[in-house]
Amino acid sequence: MSLQKTRYPFYDVLQEKSHWDEHTREIVLKRLGPFTxxxxxxxxxxxxxYAIAKxxxxxxxxxxxxxxxxxxxxxxxxxxxxxxxxxxxxxQKKLIRQGLLALNQGVRQQYGVNYVELGSPQQLAFLxxxxxxxxxxxxxxxxFPQQDFFKKLAADxxxxxxxxxxxxxxxxxxxxxxxxxxxxxxxxLTDPWEAKRDDRES
Amino acid sequence: MTGNPNSIKHNCDHxxxxxxxxxxxxxxxxxxDICIVGAGAAGGVLTDELSRAGFRVVTIEAGPFWDxxxxxxxxxxxxxxxxxxxxxxxxxxxxxxxxxxxxxxxVGGGTVHFTGVFLRFHESDFQVKTQDGLAADWPIxxxxxxxxxxxxxxDIAVSxxxxxxxxxFHGPYPYPEREPISAxxxxxxxGCEKLGIRSVVAPLAILSAPFAGRPPCIxxxxxxxxxxxxxxxxTLIHHIxxxxxxxxxxxxxxxxxxxxxxxxxxxxxxTFVHDGKEYEQKAKAFILANYCIETPRLLLSSACPQFPxxxxxxxxMVGKNxxxxxxxxxxxxxxxxxxxxxxxxxxxTSQDFYETEPSRGFIRGYTLNAHGxxxxxxxxxxxxxxxxxxKELYEIMRDFNFYAQITIVGEVLxxxxxxxxxxxxxxxxxxxxxxxxxxxxxxxxxxxAHGVKKSQEILxxxxxxxxxxxxxxxxxxxxxxxxxxxxxxxxxxFCRSHDIPNLYICSASVFVTSGGxxxxxxxxxxxxxxxxxIISEASK
Ligand SMILES: Cc1cc2nc3c(=O)[nH]c(=O)nc-3n(C[C@H](O)[C@H](O)[C@H](O)COP(=O)(O)OP(=O)(O)OC[C@H]3O[C@@H](n4cnc5c(N)ncnc54)[C@H](O)[C@@H]3O)c2cc1C
Ligand code: SF4
Numbered sequence: 001m002s003l004q005k006t007r008y009p010f011y012d013v014l015q016e017k018s019h020w021d022e023h024t025r026e027i028v029l030k031r032l033g034p035f036t037x038x039x040x041x042x043x044x045x046x047x048x049x050y051a052i053a054k055x056x057x058x059x060x061x062x063x064x065x066x067x068x069x070x071x072x073x074x075x076x077x078x079x080x081x082x083x084x085x086x087x088x089x090x091x092q093k094k095l096i097r098q099g100l101l102a103l104n105q106g107v108r109q110q111y112g113v114n115y116v117e118l119g120s121p122q123q124l125a126f127l128x129x130x131x132x133x134x135x136x137x138x139x140x141x142x143x144f145p146q147q148d149f150f151k152k153l154a155a156d157x158x159x160x161x162x163x164x165x166x167x168x169x170x171x172x173x174x175x176x177x178x179x180x181x182x183x184x185x186x187x188x189l190t191d192p193w194e195a196k197r198d199d200r201e202s
Numbered sequence: 203m204t205g206n207p208n209s210i211k212h213n214c215d216h217x218x219x220x221x222x223x224x225x226x227x228x229x230x231x232x233x234x235d236i237c238i239v240g241a242g243a244a245g246g247v248l249t250d251e252l253s254r255a256g257f258r259v260v261t262i263e264a265g266p267f268w269d270x271x272x273x274x275x276x277x278x279x280x281x282x283x284x285x286x287x288x289x290x291x292x293x294x295x296x297x298x299x300x301x302x303x304x305x306x307x308x309v310g311g312g313t314v315h316f317t318g319v320f321l322r323f324h325e326s327d328f329q330v331k332t333q334d335g336l337a338a339d340w341p342i343x344x345x346x347x348x349x350x351x352x353x354x355x356x357d358i359a360v361s362x363x364x365x366x367x368x369x370x371f372h373g374p375y376p377y378p379e380r381e382p383i384s385a386x387x388x389x390x391x392x393g394c395e396k397l398g399i400r401s402v403v404a405p406l407a408i409l410s411a412p413f414a415g416r417p418p419c420i421x422x423x424x425x426x427x428x429x430x431x432x433x434x435x436x437t438l439i440h441h442i443x444x445x446x447x448x449x450x451x452x453x454x455x456x457x458x459x460x461x462x463x464x465x466x467x468x469x470x471x472x473t474f475v476h477d478g479k480e481y482e483q484k485a486k487a488f489i490l491a492n493y494c495i496e497t498p499r500l501l502l503s504s505a506c507p508q509f510p511x512x513x514x515x516x517x518x519m520v521g522k523n524x525x526x527x528x529x530x531x532x533x534x535x536x537x538x539x540x541x542x543x544x545x546x547x548x549x550x551t552s553q554d555f556y557e558t559e560p561s562r563g564f565i566r567g568y569t570l571n572a573h574g575x576x577x578x579x580x581x582x583x584x585x586x587x588x589x590x591x592x593k594e595l596y597e598i599m600r601d602f603n604f605y606a607q608i609t610i611v612g613e614v615l616x617x618x619x620x621x622x623x624x625x626x627x628x629x630x631x632x633x634x635x636x637x638x639x640x641x642x643x644x645x646x647x648x649x650x651a652h653g654v655k656k657s658q659e660i661l662x663x664x665x666x667x668x669x670x671x672x673x674x675x676x677x678x679x680x681x682x683x684x685x686x687x688x689x690x691x692x693x694x695x696f697c698r699s700h701d702i703p704n705l706y707i708c709s710a711s712v713f714v715t716s717g718g719x720x721x722x723x724x725x726x727x728x729x730x731x732x733x734x735x736i737i738s739e740a741s742k
Pocket of ligand 2: 429
């Protein structure tokens with residue numbers, strides 16, 4: 001189910017896929033699945049990540065969350081660098097793996113259950129605390145950079161989310177635009193294939 | 203390993219009539235005149251100019267020799283591959299975002315995914331110390347670069363207005379200005395008009411009409427993902443193919459890892475790594491054109507008993523005075539759709555706040571660019587810079603089409619505390635990772651506050667409501683400043699190292715101050731001037 005109320009209920013960017021160049025089409029359609037096996041994440045981590053992703057991007061559709069977690073797995077398994085890392089913060093593979101452990105132990109200590117067993121409001125509250133650097137973590141994680149963990153994880157999940165064509169349709173984003181380009185770029189003008197607002201909406 | 207994630211196998215040795223996937227038949231293995239490290243903005247110009255003059259030039263580039271048609275895609279996430287993605291450690295009060303934000307990798311360097319805004323510096327940019335009493339003067343003036351600005355604009359057919367109201371160059375540009383402009387640029391210009399602020403259609407290294415077999419821009423808006431139709435200039439499609447025709451050799455996917463000196467203290471060769479194997483390239487002279495982080499990293503990590511503090515570093519200035527531009531993104535929300543994804547990202551500009559104005563309480567100034575964006579870029583910055591996520595983020599993104607954006611390109615004053623140093627952590631080549639330290643100074647912060655306020659006023663004048671400001675940065679400059687005084691600078695006015703006579707450093711790293719405008723035209727003008735100098739020295 002979608003939590004979202006779109007301004008463009010009649011727009012489906014995937015209808016335009018035959019107008020995209022082949023390389024781009026291949027890249028974008030892969031995001032709809034099916035997905036290959038996880039390379040880095042274990043089942044326990046995948047389960048927590050679904051629960052986190054759901055709140056970080058405000059989304060309930062399993063097939064979209066599945067892409068997000070797979071994309072994160074791909075990033076973590078990849079040998080490509082992470083652009084920048086703050087001095088003192090562990091490497092991303094370690095940061096995410098340790099962060100998920102720290103989060104679950106923190107929740108267990110506070111509520112006596114695993115993170116995934118918590119109700120959504122408590123899950124959300126815990127993520128909010130992490131983002132602010134105020135989550136209560138167990139003894140061994142006192143020095144863990146919880147804000148950096150949250151930021152890294154959220155940035156990866158959010159980047160994947162806004163790369164999903166279903167989400168593009170909902171926000172009225174035109175997606176890939178080669179070889180066609182745009183002809184009508186001035187204010188108030190749209191090309192015939194672009195998203196059109198629902199007239200009934202104010 | 204940093205290879206191309208699409209795992210397309212690229213050739214690695216390129217010269218006239220040869221595209222090889224191995225290094226067994228190198229053209230200039232033994233008898234190169236000039237070896238250039240990095241095939242970006244400066245490296246592309248240097249390779250082209252020097253090979254045309256008859257030098258045997260070999261240019262070594264860490265990243266792939268891209269093929270736009272098969273390597274580029276109309277997609278934000280996958281085109282992160284155009285960036286220098288290797289991990290840099292960041293520190294300071296305002297740690298920089300690296301990667302796609304400021305560093306390219308592959309033939310073309312940063313020009314492959316840059317936005318194409320093509321501006322000259324002003325006369326005052328070269329004399330900040332004389333005029334404002336702070337920072338430093340350049341050893342060159344605007345007049346020294348003027349003929350090279352002219353030449354480069356003509357060579358790549360820069361499009362721009364008939365009349366450009368600021369600085370010393372007032373147009374016309376070689377190619378007509380772009381039209382139509384996007385909705386975002388339109389509201390920017392109308393807002394400026396209401397407030398009596400002058401604005402123009404931006405000068406761009408993007409074609410407004412066919413040129414050299416390339417088509418004009420089709421407004422797809424993916425300049426930061428690489429231009430598929432080749433309407434945007436890059437040294438990948440413009441300078442490098444021409445240089446190859448003149449006789450140059452390009453070694454791609456080859457990472458230079460060490461600079462080797464001979465007994466006299468001259469540079470003898472560079473070591474580079476391809477596919478895990480080490481090779482050597484000898485030459486008579488060398489030019490490091492590998493940008494503001496990798497140049498100091500290479501100079502510092504090549505330290506030897508003769509030069510324990512790193513090469514070309516008798517001044518102690520290698521790695522110092524790293525600068526960026528304040529790239530704050532100012533967003534306002536409108537009742538009507540703007541659709542920031544459409545059209546070339548920047549199509550309108552104002553430099554009305556460029557020069558020092560004492561009443562503002564800070565020195566120097568900034569350029570304002572009406573700036574498009576795309577969903578991943580915006581949403582990611584909202585979480586990393588503004589801590590917005592979850593429901594709140596979705597609510598903003600749902601209205602993605604209703605926002606307009608102005609980006610500030612503000613001058614950042616040089617500060618020796620902002621630097622590139624070496625960490626204890628090693629990368630896959632066994633080289634120490636760079637530590638990139640950056641904090642804004644007081645002047646920078648006042649400038650940002652002024653620019654944010656002005657930007658909001660402009661959009662409010664046409665019905666926009668201030669929504670959020672993302673504290674972004676853009677571009678890198680400095681770390682090997684040019685100067686007359688060998689105790690306070692790394693290279694002379696022609697980019698020749700004060701310490702090692704056959705070593706040049708030529709890229710944005712030689713900037714003395716940052717200016718308040720997008721820097722690449724100045725990078726290329728400096729490179730063209732250095733090439734002229736090398737050619738004239740050789741004929742003596
Ligand atoms: C997203 C973005 C938008 C931009 N928009 C604009 C704009 O609109 N206008 C503007 O003026 N500027 C813009 N810029 C800035 C512009 O890209 C840079 O100013 C310019 O590319 C700098 O040129 P350079 O020659 O100094 O370095 P680069 O172009 O970065 O070239 C350096 C090259 O050296 C290579 N290299 C590094 N180390 C090694 C090594 N050890 N061995 C071999 N090769 C190596 C790199 O791979 C790279 O190809 C933008 C940049 C980005 C990232
Ligand atoms: S907007 Fe124009 S210049 Fe930019 S990538 Fe698209 S076609 Fe190329």
